[in-house]
Amino acid sequence: MAIIKTINLIKKFKELTAVDNISLEIEEGECFGLLGPNGAGKTSLIRMLTAVSPSSGGEIWIMGKDLKKHPREIKAILGVVPQTDNLDEDLTVIQNLRTFARYFAISQEIANQRSLEILHTMRLEEKRDAAIDELSGGMKRRLLIGRGMINDPKIVILDEPSVGLDPQARYMVWQRLRELKSQGVTQLLCTQNMEEAARLCDRVAIINQGRIIDIDTPQGLVNRYMSRQVWEIDLLSVEREKVVNELESRQIDYEEFSGIIHAFPKDDQATEGLPGTARAATLEDVFFKLTGRSLVE
Amino acid sequence: MRMFSWRFFRLWQRNRDVFFRLWHSEGAGAIIEPVLVLLAFGMGMGALVGDVGDQKYIEFLAPGIIVAYAMFSATFECTYGSYFRMEHHYTFDAILATPLNVEDITAGEIFWGASRSFFTGCVILAIAAIFQLVHSPWALLIPLVAGLAGVMFGAIALFVTSIVPAIYTFNFYFTLVITPMFLLAGVFFPLTEFPEIVQKLTWIAPLTPVAHLSRGLFVGDFQWSMLMALGIIIAWAVVFFGITLVTLRRRLTT
Numbered sequence: 440m441a442i443i444k445t446i447n448l449i450k451k452f453k454e455l456t457a458v459d460n461i462s463l464e465i466e467e468g469e470c471f472g473l474l475g476p477n478g479a480g481k482t483s484l485i486r487m488l489t490a491v492s493p494s495s496g497g498e499i500w501i502m503g504k505d506l507k508k509h510p511r512e513i514k515a516i517l518g519v520v521p522q523t524d525n526l527d528e529d530l531t532v533i534q535n536l537r538t539f540a541r542y543f544a545i546s547q548e549i550a551n552q553r554s555l556e557i558l559h560t561m562r563l564e565e566k567r568d569a570a571i572d573e574l575s576g577g578m579k580r581r582l583l584i585g586r587g588m589i590n591d592p593k594i595v596i597l598d599e600p601s602v603g604l605d606p607q608a609r610y611m612v613w614q615r616l617r618e619l620k621s622q623g624v625t626q627l628l629c630t631q632n633m634e635e636a637a638r639l640c641d642r643v644a645i646i647n648q649g650r651i652i653d654i655d656t657p658q659g660l661v662n663r664y665m666s667r668q669v670w671e672i673d674l675l676s677v678e679r680e681k682v683v684n685e686l687e688s689r690q691i692d693y694e695e696f697s698g699i700i701h702a703f704p705k706d707d708q709a710t711e712g713l714p715g716t717a718r719a720a721t722l723e724d725v726f727f728k729l730t731g732r733s734l735v736e
Numbered sequence: 737m738r739m740f741s742w743r744f745f746r747l748w749q750r751n752r753d754v755f756f757r758l759w760h761s762e763g764a765g766a767i768i769e770p771v772l773v774l775l776a777f778g779m780g781m782g783a784l785v786g787d788v789g790d791q792k793y794i795e796f797l798a799p800g801i802i803v804a805y806a807m808f809s810a811t812f813e814c815t816y817g818s819y820f821r822m823e824h825h826y827t828f829d830a831i832l833a834t835p836l837n838v839e840d841i842t843a844g845e846i847f848w849g850a851s852r853s854f855f856t857g858c859v860i861l862a863i864a865a866i867f868q869l870v871h872s873p874w875a876l877l878i879p880l881v882a883g884l885a886g887v888m889f890g891a892i893a894l895f896v897t898s899i900v901p902a903i904y905t906f907n908f909y910f911t912l913v914i915t916p917m918f919l920l921a922g923v924f925f926p927l928t929e930f931p932e933i934v935q936k937l938t939w940i941a942p943l944t945p946v947a948h949l950s951r952g953l954f955v956g957d958f959q960w961s962m963l964m965a966l967g968i969i970i971a972w973a974v975v976f977f978g979i980t981l982v983t984l985r986r987r988l989t990t
Contacts, residue, residue: 452990490832491832511741512835515834515835519833521830527827530753530757534757541750542834544743544746544835
């Protein structure tokens with residue numbers, strides 16, 4: 440049975456339909472990724488799933504319960520890591536964790552123990568009694584993720600968890616998320632980082648303009664939408680006309696953006712003699728193919 | 737309307753913890769200013785004013801000052817305090833992702849504001865006692881009146897907070913509502929100085945019944961109108977509590 444299920448979920452803001460008829464089923468224990476450009480509706484979807492914002496239509500079922508009827512019970516088993524830092528700046532690091540534990544009605548003793556564990560796993564022990572504004576951006580994000588674990592959640596919902604982190608901290612966060620998965624915690628990961636999605640997610644949904652375009656494993660998406668290789672040609676070093684003519688005469692699909700041509704040859708031979716370099720196709724290529732390359736404001 | 741729960745107490749606890757962490761800056765102002773007012777107006781100007789009825793002016797002034805500052809406590813807490821938590825620190829957003837809901841936030845903020853009023857009431861009453869102004873044991877009930885007034889003023893203030901477009905908008909609330917009440921609702925002089933029609937109009941101001949009630953308890957002189965005052969305070973509190981549940985929900989969960 441799906442642990443999170445949405446049926447024809449809709450979110451409307453006056454003129455705009457942010458979430459347009461989304462039906463999703465997320466299985467227990469999986470890491471499910473939501474990929475989409477800015478304004479695709481990811482955050483609106485998450486706000487509805489966490490009972491922060493009411494839906495304009497459709498249903499949400501979490502662990503077999505209707506979210507509309509049981510918001511408190513469902514929120515009690517969710518761990519939420521928001522995109523915007525909303526740590527309590529009036530409290531110290533450890534007070535943040537303890538106060539949050541209290542919102543979940545966790546007993547003081549367990550709250551203390553768990554807070555210390557979280558500080559340990561997030562490597563924030565030395566900052567135990569620091570004020571929030573003494574923390575670096577990376578530390579704040581680690582604390583935010585740690586805070587989401589305070590109630591030992593069955594489902595963790597993360598909105599861009601590694602945004603603004605340096606590579607070291609990002610790997611640490613990814614490691615922590617993999618550990619959670621191995622403990623059977625279901626994860627819903629909203630991200631714009633394709634590497635993150637490819638590394639962590641069992642399945643990803645690509646959404647654009649409030650709709651799901653496709654759902655599959657990261658590799659499945661790459662296999663279905665892309666050639667094995669992508670041939671990249673930098674237009675700074677070659678004559679554009681010549682390359683384009685050559686690609687067209689060889690009937691190779693290509694896309695051009697920001698001064699680079701991405702060609703999608705059917706096999707390795709097709710690009711023989713062309714300038715440029717080959718690389719493996721990635722989830723990012725699929726993302727661009729499905730959501731377009733133009734900037735979304 | 738959804739169910740209330742004891743969980744609002746968790747937000748109350750959070751606010752209490754912050755208060756005790758920052759009490760030296762939060763609490764000091766709440767004590768020093770009313771003392772200055774008592775000194776300046778009560779003793780300084782009071783010497784020129786003479787007696788009000790059979791009371792010294794400072795004895796007349798003290799119960800008014802207690803509830804006026806109780807008003808300020810809940811009002812500041814539930815305007816600027818709540819606004820910062822809501823719009824700048826996203827504290828309410830974070831809390832909404834836990835088992836607490838908007839009703840808990842509304843109740844937690846208002847009852848915390850009321851607790852500040854109660855606390856202010858206790859402190860100024862103690863100061864008045866030190867000045868040897870308190871003669872009736874009934875005065876011990878005044879902090880409870882301050883707390884109840886805190887529920888009312890907290891609810892009104894949180895309502896304002898839930899609809900202001902920006903923090904500057906509070907200026908209107910303070911200039912047009914709070915300051916006129918402070919000056920004209922019977923804190924500094926008996927309302928009987930006004931023409932009868934104006935006297936009646938002043939009862940529109942929520943501070944008027946509070947000052948009336950406080951003044952009666954201060955000297956232990958009971959009148960039926962005190963019961964009416966109590967009813968008015970409760971009515972204001974209930975009405976604004978109810979409205980704020982709706983407006984704050986709209987503000988926080990769209």
